[in-house]
Amino acid sequence: MVCTERTPRVAAARQLARRAGRTRAGRFLAEGAQAVREALRWAAEGRGTVHELFFTAPAAERNPELLDAARAAGVPLSEITERAAAGLSETVTPQGVVAVCDTVDVSVEQALAGRPKLVAVLVGVADPGNAGTVSRVADAAGADAVLFAGDTVDPHNGKCVRASTGSLFHLPIARERDLTAVLDACRAAGLRLVAADGYAEHDLDTAAVRGTLDEPTAWLFGSEAHGVPQEVLDTADESLRVPIYGGAESLNLATAAAVCLYASARAQRVRS
Amino acid sequence: MVCTERTPRVAAARQLARRAGRTRAGRFLAEGAQAVREALRWAAEGRGTVHELFFTAPAAERNPELLDAARAAGVPLSEITERAAAGLSETVTPQGVVAVCDTVDVSVEQALAGRPKLVAVLVGVADPGNAGTVSRVADAAGADAVLFAGDTVDPHNGKCVRASTGSLFHLPIARERDLTAVLDACRAAGLRLVAADGYAEHDLDTAAVRGTLDEPTAWLFGSEAHGVPQEVLDTADESLRVPIYGGAESLNLATAAAVCLYASARAQRVRS
Structure with missing residues (x-):
């Protein structure tokens, strides 16, 4: 039937x-x-x-x-x-x-259990395709967790699930509307808070910065329209931009996240 | 009126x-x-x-x-x-x-004039959004040209123009259905042909590979469905994959291209 x-x-x-x-x-x-x-x-x-x-x-x-x-x-x-x-x-x-x-999500504390080295935090990312693609990139880069923080889309949204191509089932996913609680939990887990910000003074390839990328890091990614909110930039340990070597104004969220997360993944593996 | x-x-x-x-x-x-x-x-x-x-x-x-x-x-x-x-x-x-x-496109020869160091070649990429996003990434990474080769979408397709967010106007764009002619022109311009291939033996972070990324390079990117065709892999100087450190099967085309092009851009700048 x-x-x-x-x-x-x-x-x-x-x-x-x-x-x-x-x-x-x-x-x-x-x-x-x-x-x-x-x-x-x-x-x-x-x-x-x-x-x-x-x-x-x-x-x-x-x-x-x-x-x-x-x-x-x-x-x-x-x-x-x-x-x-x-x-x-x-x-x-x-x-x-x-x-x-x-539903796949766990608490932020569970997601950050066990000495995480690399975590992606989505801060107010409303677009489900972007959130899913960043989750896929984080999974590929070997991140320990993805945290959907603040006003971010539900990770179980159909378009997010589709864009993640299964990654939601691979690594711990947590969601928490209280952004401050997420940032505090990351700090308590020993992670440096590094915000991806197109207007940051330093970029990923700055020599002094390269030496810090191998530390345990929570990368903070904002929406394409608004980026990481100023109050979060103020509280982060560092803000970094992807260097733009040509005429483009910026990268989109997923490609910027790919460059950032792989820069950390590479630095952590080369050093270890 | x-x-x-x-x-x-x-x-x-x-x-x-x-x-x-x-x-x-x-x-x-x-x-x-x-x-x-x-x-x-x-x-x-x-x-x-x-x-x-x-x-x-x-x-x-x-x-x-x-x-x-x-x-x-x-x-x-x-x-x-x-x-x-x-x-x-x-x-x-x-x-x-x-x-x-x-229309913005120039001949392949014009696009490759003046000792290019970094070029993106789209090989049979039918999806206009992907082609436009890769063009944007190439522009951001400081590439000298983007070549739309073989059965690749028209760079002037509306969705491609939109996804490129203006990058089509920034760097030389060429299109040429004769793929062999494109690869020959790249070689004649002194570029190493490196194919992005999810099944390649070596990855970007392989120590021996890192030493070659600073050479003048034409990165070859295929479609999400089919990748770079086998006959092109056979003729390329090298095939490399983006390392997958986690559970994801792969990256999508734009994020993979971002990691590859930035790896070359970084290597070329660190060495120079």
């Missing part, structure tokens, strides 16, 4: 496409083959639960191994119509396979 | 929203305040011509200095309706100010 958008379990899952529904249920939707694969791996490691899996017939044909893995893990499977799949998707091209998962 | 989408000069400009129309006219549309500002600067430097400027009343109110600059440069100005502006835009949120410009 194929479920439609009116089938109660599909209608219930659809609530998770909105933040309020996710908060109420403590669950979210991981859409697409890659996200579902990472979710099943995350559940297999005992880090959370995949509660059910919805799939369309064409998606099942494209990803038989995913359905087998879900079945083997005891995850209830339901075939859904294309229209039901569209209702569970926040993208214009629904991928036809969606897992209902426990 | 406000022009509508049926006014002949608006209808003519609308042809430039398609590749065939751009090729026929040798002109393209630079949309948005930032692109128009850079286009006027580019024209002031004698590098090309801005033929006319279309604006809506609200856009004129938001950017009076742009209209003044265009007027001072002798660029014909026409007020248009919101609907006409939408017809000239390839984005869902038309910005209401659009310049008709000469």
Whole structure:
């Protein structure tokens, strides 16, 4: 029996496409083959639960191994119509396979447990695609955690999940509206607070700066429109910009974060 | 008199929203305040011509200095309706100010004149947003040129222009469908051909590799779906991957290009 958008379990899952529904249920939707694969791996490691899996017939044909893995893990499977799949998707091209998962976030303290060396802090980043892409970059650079601080988008937003390409399931994610509490926790964990700021006096390649990049660091990234707020710049240990050697005014958030996080990752590995 | 989408000069400009129309006219549309500002600067430097400027009343109110600059440069100005502006835009949120410009591209030989040290080569990159963002990153990293090679998107595509945030006007851009000719020209210009390849044996941080990054380099970037084609990898001097220190499978094209281009830019500056 194929479920439609009116089938109660599909209608219930659809609530998770909105933040309020996710908060109420403590669950979210991981859409697409890659996200579902990472979710099943995350559940297999005992880090959370995949509660059910919805799939369309064409998606099942494209990803038989995913359905087998879900079945083997005891995850209830339901075939859904294309229209039901569209209702569970926040993208214009629904991928036809969606897992209902426990939300992934942990407390800031848990995220920072165990002597972190490299952490990415999103400060008021409202764009879900940017937040997801920075999470992916942080994961690639070997960061120990990503903290969604202040008025930052919900990491479980569908576009954020998609842009993270599974990284939300790889490394600890925390969210905390109280920005001061996040910064204090980073300091208590022994991290230097370094703000990425296009107007900073020093850049990443400044000789004196290069010597500090190998220290345990929490990189603070603001929104594209507003950057890191002034009061945060005032309290950070340092502000650095990516050097602009050509005519561009700036980099976008994700590419700037990539250069910053890899500069630290490289410095930490070369020194160690 | 406000022009509508049926006014002949608006209808003519609308042809430039398609590749065939751009090729026929040798002109393209630079949309948005930032692109128009850079286009006027580019024209002031004698590098090309801005033929006319279309604006809506609200856009004129938001950017009076742009209209003044265009007027001072002798660029014909026409007020248009919101609907006409939408017809000239390839984005869902038309910005209401659009310049008709000469296409910016030069020959590969011109782009590589004058001992280039750092060049970005797009090999079969079909996504205009990615191509534009890589152009912006290359500009920021101080690259000497960006070459759109093989089956790569037209640099004058509206989404590419937008993602480049003006960088297309900053550094030499060339396009050439004959990929072999592009690679030969790079070699003739004294550039090492280094392909960015997620499956390469060596990564950017490999000690032996770090010593070569300061040499004059043409970085080859492929599409997200297919990467750099195998026959190009076979002919390149080297293939390198961005090291993945965490759980992510890969980086997206723009963030990978940022890490690669900045690694070269840094190495070239530290050594010199």
